[in-house]
Amino acid sequence: MKERLRGLMLAGLLLHASLLTGCWNRRELNDLAVVVALGVDLEETGYLVTAQVVNPNEVRSQRSSSGSASVVTYTEKGVSIPDALQRMLGKVPRQLYLSHLRVMVFGESLARKGLIDVLDYAAREHDLRNDFYMLVAKGSKARDVLSVVTPFEKIPAESLFSSIMVSNKKWAATGRIKLQHFITVLDRGGSNPVLSGVRVEGDKKKGRNNDFLREIRPETMLKHEGLAVFRKDKLVGWLGEDDSKTVNYMINNVSGTTGFVPCPGRGKGSIGVSIMQSKTSIKAVKGEDGKPAFKVRHVLEANVDDVQCELDLSDPGSITLIEKELEDLARGNTASNIREVQRKFASDIYGFGEALHRQMPKEWAKYKSEWDSYFKTAKIEVNVEVALRKVGSILQPLKKDMEGQ
Amino acid sequence: MGSRQFFILTFGLTVGTSILVTPSGLAATAREDAWLGGLAGYMINLGMAAMYIGLVKLFPGQNLFGMFEKAFGKWAGKAVSLLYFVYFLILAGTLLGNLGFFVTSEVLPDTPIDIVQILFLAACVMCAKTGIVVLARLGELMFPWILFFFMVLILALLPQIEWDYIAPVLEGGLGPVLTAGFHASMFQELIVMVVFVPQLASLRNWKGAFLGGLTFGHLLLVSVVLFSVLILGIEQSANSTFPAYALAKTISLGNFLQRIEGILIALWIMTFFLKTMMLFFSMMQGMKTILGLKSASYAVYPIAVVLLLVAWNTYVNSVYIGEVIQKVWGGYAMIHLVAIPLLTGASGLLRRRMKILSENAEPT
CATH class of the missing domain: 3.30.300.210 (Nutrient germinant receptor protein C, domain 3)
Incomplete structure (x- = not known):
């Protein structure tokens, strides 16, 4: 009798162990599409959301690449941002993962109409951390900015991120603004926020192709340019250098x-x-x-x-x-x-x-x-x-x- | 139970939920003076603690529930004990609900909330079966870790402080500070410690341990509130569901030490556990007294089941609970933290006076 009880207890213990093997909502790396940049544009019925997703096979430095781009940019319309992101799953083969976002880009027309609804989503979404920078696409759509391949850094979002860091540190004519800072400045009375602008220099269409990077002087580049002045959450104009x-x-x-x-x-x-x-x-x-x-x-x-x-x-x-x-x-x-x-x-x-x-x-x-x-x-x-x-x-x-x- | 263990348990009780929940309410009411509100809460808690110490002196050797029977007689005492049982039940239930909401909304969004709560409750049941002494030892084991994580949190946040955020001081006068302080002081529930006084090995240092734990706990609370204001600013402190967690999320030291909020959650889980267990043991004692049980351990499973039900039914959604906390909780908690203890004390004093009178009356 005692032996049996002991056996039963052992079985119970072993069953417990099976509970400890992993978390409920674990997300394996090869099931994830890591979103490094998110662009939001105004659309008649809501938003046009652009997600720049890392193509893991191409970022690996060990193996020679097959020539395809190291990131893929998906766009989708939606009434809200989560809605568009959900719909995007019809194209993306993996689950979108937002925690490693580096930059969030807003189209200028959206910024002029007001960012508050987008900010609400960004602050509410628990997957988004507070370590990405926010930018306004100067005179263009966020989609265009996120469709340009960059030299030097394989991932354009990473390129944007580090060039903000460097230019802000050494040049001081760009803004290094994170979500939390923007909201704080916006919410309290007696101050209005600014955001840094980014512009596509050169031919937008050409910039999409990986091939043009073979040139020593790529014709299309992303350039940080000036600060955007906001009154509350609406963009009202641009500042020069x-x-x-x-x-x-x-x-x-x-x-x-x-x-x-x-x-x-x-x-x-x-x-x-x-x-x-x-x-x-x-x-x-x-x-x-x-x-x-x-x-x-x-x-x-x-x-x-x-x-x-x-x-x-x-x-x-x-x-x-x-x-x-x-x-x-x-x-x-x-x-x-x-x-x-x-x-x-x-x-x-x-x-x-x-x-x-x-x-x-x-x-x-x-x-x-x-x-x-x-x-x-x-x-x-x-x-x-x-x-x-x-x-x-x-x-x-x-x-x-x-x-x- | 030694006085050091008593100190740690008091500390756990003080910090428990408050560290996650109070900064937001304090910032909403007292604005830039949220930390002063925390200090005011500390003062109010000191006052309440003094009252509880008086109670313990008045009814030596009795725990909280025993005091009620002594003060109000057997049946009225049981009725009051039942009130407290329900109070502790709701507290522990919302605590469990809060834990579930916190974990599922910030860390494990796809995990069913019931699973998180049942796992936590299973740990509670195990602990409850082993008794308060084991919890006290567990507290001693956890305490250095709590301190360690807290120091990491504070030190890692130092570079991000914006001293400007604290001005202006006392913009709205003392009113909002005191209101906020009063509200904040309703979440430490120090009366729970009165249940455990008879289990102390010696009563020699207990007052020091009690006040020390309370003070130390508030030191932690006030610094979290202060840091919330200094780093997040009042707008975001007030508008975050869990400001302390939002604070941990902002840690970034030299682009190297960052994203450590996942580790710092241990800080909250540990203090949550201490607090839930204190309430659990109080309920066991309460049930024992009310029903006249031979051993308090009979009560473990019934309490666990009811606790889960309370958690599921009180924490309907975070907005509802916020409303309750803002509008109802202050008054409800005050009845149990101030009004009834006062009545008990008054009745105890009266009875003693009458006893002395009757003793004096007899010889003549």
């Missing part, structure tokens, strides 16, 4: 970029500087008319990159001169760029309203409801402080040495 930089300076999203000032005194040429550190703070103050005004303090640390003038760089006075000039230039630049956004878009992408909210909550309460229209005429004063640190590997400008002989 210089204005985009200003935005990144203002929201402290610059880790390095370059700039130049004309040579002091007479003479042509310019001095190039690379910005090493930048920190901007906004202070809300009470203006003379009793209404809120703002003081921007921008502290820059820069190195001298190239010198095209005959300047005596061994003289500390020259350094002060360059600093002064850089300060004036940056001040004027920032102030005029802010003014332009105020006037043209009336959209507070710099977060002045938020600064007011955090620093003078009582004042904020008065302007909260119509912030964007007040922002249009708000007084903003910019102050720049520059510190030049290094002059590079040589001291005197070569031009000066040459002329001096």
Whole structure:
């Protein structure tokens, strides 16, 4: 009797073990279609969704490829995004897997109409993480952007992803914006979001074919270009390179970029500087008319990159001169760029309203409801402080040495 | 049970569900001051804990249910005990429901929720059969891990802090902070610990352990709330179903240490388990007292079955439960956390006074 009981218990234990072998909803790698980029466009009855899916056989580097593209781009219409993704399963042989998404691209017409419904889906879908970047296809459909093959990186989405990282870090004229950041900026009063733009340069049709990559200078390329200004969730316009930089300076999203000032005194040429550190703070103050005004303090640390003038760089006075000039230039630049956004878009992408909210909550309460229209005429004063640190590997400008002989 | 174990169990009870659920409500009510709301909740909990300590002094050697019989007489006491039994049942049931919803909505979306809950409940039943002492030891085993995961969470999030997010402080005055604090303080259910006081080996350090566990638990809670505000911002803290999990999802250290939310779930599962088990044991004690059972272990299976039913029927959907938490729960919990303990204490004091009076009256 006891033996039998023991046997029964053993059987029970073994049965338990069978429960432990795997999860209920395990997803094996070879059943998945890994979506690396998702594009959303406006369609009359809903959305046109584009999914760029990795073709695992072609990405493998060990084996010589059979010549087919390393990603496949599927498009499908649907009333909502999940609806379109479901319908896409009629074409894709595997289950779509969204967790490894790198970029999400919105068509410009969709962005102009408003992104809020798409954002709701993206924030709600638990498979989507928060580590992908969002982009707007400048002047085209998201589908076109996701149909271009890229040199260098086999997966175009990966190429977009890493070029945002690099360009944002070294150039500062593009935006590195993730879903969570966008929603936070959108939801709180007193700030409006921006998104980075991407454009197809060259022939869209040609870009679809893997073959054109054999050329050393591929004709079609994806290019990051400027920031898109949003008022709430709607795109209202584009910023050029210089204005985009200003935005990144203002929201402290610059880790390095370059700039130049004309040579002091007479003479042509310019001095190039690379910005090493930048920190901007906004202070809300009470203006003379009793209404809120703002003081921007921008502290820059820069190195001298190239010198095209005959300047005596061994003289500390020259350094002060360059600093002064850089300060004036940056001040004027920032102030005029802010003014332009105020006037043209009336959209507070710099977060002045938020600064007011955090620093003078009582004042904020008065302007909260119509912030964007007040922002249009708000007084903003910019102050720049520059510190030049290094002059590079040589001291005197070569031009000066040459002329001096 | 030693006082260190008591400390850990109190800690588990404090953190349990609160770590997942409260940040969202706090942020919705107190906005940027959510963390102050957490502190206010701590103060309120301290007050309640002081009251419970008073109860234990007033009725030495009695557990919660015994106190009711002493204070209100046999039948009224049983009735009150039944109220608490139901309270604990609903609590444990919603806890189980919450766990199921959390796991199936964030981690295992295609797994039937019943399976998750039944597996968890099976572990609970096993633990319940072995007794509170084993749970206490389990707590000791889990505690370093809970700390470890918590430290990982906090340290990995440090670089993402946006100090701006915390201003303005006290924009709406103290009102919202206190309201939020009151609501948050209704989720720690420290009265459960009163059930276990008689099982302590010695009463020497228990007050320290009790208040220590409570304090330490709140330290964790308030830091999670603070980090939610500092990193997610109030809008997303308030609008997330599980802000603490959303927080874990944002971890990304140098593009290397990321996507570790799957591991950090252990933090919640462990504290969930501690809390569910504390409630489970309380219910067993309650059933024993109410029905006059010889041993509390008879109650294990009935409770398990009813618990599952409660879980399935209370946690209909997350919106419904949110509504209940916002509108009903505060008052309902307050009856059990404040009103009845106060009555019990008052009755106990009155009875003692009468006893002293009658003793004094006799000799004369």
